[in-house]
Amino acid sequence: MKHIPISGPWVTGREIDYVADAAANAWYGNANTYTGRFERAFAEYIGVGHAVAVPSCTSAIHLSLAALGIGPGDEVVVPDLTWIASAAPVMYVGATPVFADVDPRTWCLSGESFESVISARTKAVIPVHLYGGMPEMREIQAIAARHGIAIVEDAAEAIGSRYEGRLAGSFGDTGVFSFHGSKTLTTGEGGMLVTNRDDVLARVMVLRDHGRQPGDTSFVNTAYKYKMSALQAAFGLAQLERVGELVERKRRIFQWYTEALRGLDGIVLNDEPPKVVNSYWMVTVIVDAKLGLDKTHVIAGLAARGVTCRPMFSPLSSLPAFEDHPSRARARAANAVSYALGQYGVNLPSALNLDEDTVRYVADSLRAVLASGSGAA
Numbered sequence: 001m002k003h004i005p006i007s008g009p010w011v012t013g014r015e016i017d018y019v020a021d022a023a024a025n026a027w028y029g030n031a032n033t034y035t036g037r038f039e040r041a042f043a044e045y046i047g048v049g050h051a052v053a054v055p056s057c058t059s060a061i062h063l064s065l066a067a068l069g070i071g072p073g074d075e076v077v078v079p080d081l082t083w084i085a086s087a088a089p090v091m092y093v094g095a096t097p098v099f100a101d102v103d104p105r106t107w108c109l110s111g112e113s114f115e116s117v118i119s120a121r122t123k124a125v126i127p128v129h130l131y132g133g134m135p136e137m138r139e140i141q142a143i144a145a146r147h148g149i150a151i152v153e154d155a156a157e158a159i160g161s162r163y164e165g166r167l168a169g170s171f172g173d174t175g176v177f178s179f180h181g182s183k184t185l186t187t188g189e190g191g192m193l194v195t196n197r198d199d200v201l202a203r204v205m206v207l208r209d210h211g212r213q214p215g216d217t218s219f220v221n222t223a224y225k226y227k228m229s230a231l232q233a234a235f236g237l238a239q240l241e242r243v244g245e246l247v248e249r250k251r252r253i254f255q256w257y258t259e260a261l262r263g264l265d266g267i268v269l270n271d272e273p274p275k276v277v278n279s280y281w282m283v284t285v286i287v288d289a290k291l292g293l294d295k296t297h298v299i300a301g302l303a304a305r306g307v308t309c310r311p312m313f314s315p316l317s318s319l320p321a322f323e324d325h326p327s328r329a330r331a332r333a334a335n336a337v338s339y340a341l342g343q344y345g346v347n348l349p350s351a352l353n354l355d356e357d358t359v360r361y362v363a364d365s366l367r368a369v370l371a372s373g374s375g376a377a
């Protein structure tokens, strides 16, 4: 039986050549050449003033919150339906994540839910572009501006997505990206923090380098060590030079699924509202609750046919990690959309090496699993 992976990159000779060059030459006086090129090209691509390469998106969120001065006593609004890395850095800085519900169509933070959890202690919001979709960014920006709340835009999964023509990551006080091996643009592990704010950049540069000013040798405070190696930056630069075709391939894969699943009742795929271009990091299916098959059944049924899937994120407020969390009870009662999607959502194989025949096989397998009604093979 053929085994179909859930995710994976598209690597060409360009990446291999750049990394080989970095391995041979990016030392001594050239140690920062690739990192600098990657950062400048990334800022230009996103359309922002500054980009800082870091070891992961998690560290980019941590740096963003620290640079924005978020700390103990502050609350940070995070959508309930996201990867734990969107919320964990809020804990690192000693602040409190407050879980808000998502919109049933975009699967991203809803403006209404965001506004309903704002308190006098709310200092930041982390809208997440789930699986490449985007929330109503204008609404979120307007609410944040009205209440003096900073925006850390979690574009980990959304390189190449657009809202009203503008690229994801360019809307917040900071924008953050992941280059984990599963992502559309990868460096193996890695991330980027982007910002238009010179004051935020200045604090980020100190916080990411053990608390010292660039070029300084005195250490006034202790801080973090969040840097990307030249070898990763070389790989990332090559990927960035191909970002158009990487995003186009993701959109093509989604198109193949749309065609292959046409007419199948009881499922919904990722949405693309008129203002948005979705980069479809993960093609995701929500199975109608009426079919009586939750995500674990569907995943087991597909696994028996050699198809590797991944469960949609479970709401953060449902995780043991947040068991004693102050907003857990309210979130569990109020965030009905996150709980409904989280129970019935399945990420389908979305690797960049997929071909149309494989997508058809996955679609036929999904049809069979739903028809069997039990998820069993």
Ligand SMILES: Cc1ncc(COP(=O)(O)O)c(C=O)c1O
Binding pocket: 055, 056, 057, 058, 059, 082, 083, 085, 086, 128, 129, 154, 156, 157, 177, 178, 179, 180, 190, 191
């Ligand atoms: C929404 C979201 N935020 C943050 C992250 C963290 O990214 P990283 O693994 O690069 O730290 C991820 C990673 O997959 C993610 O999906």
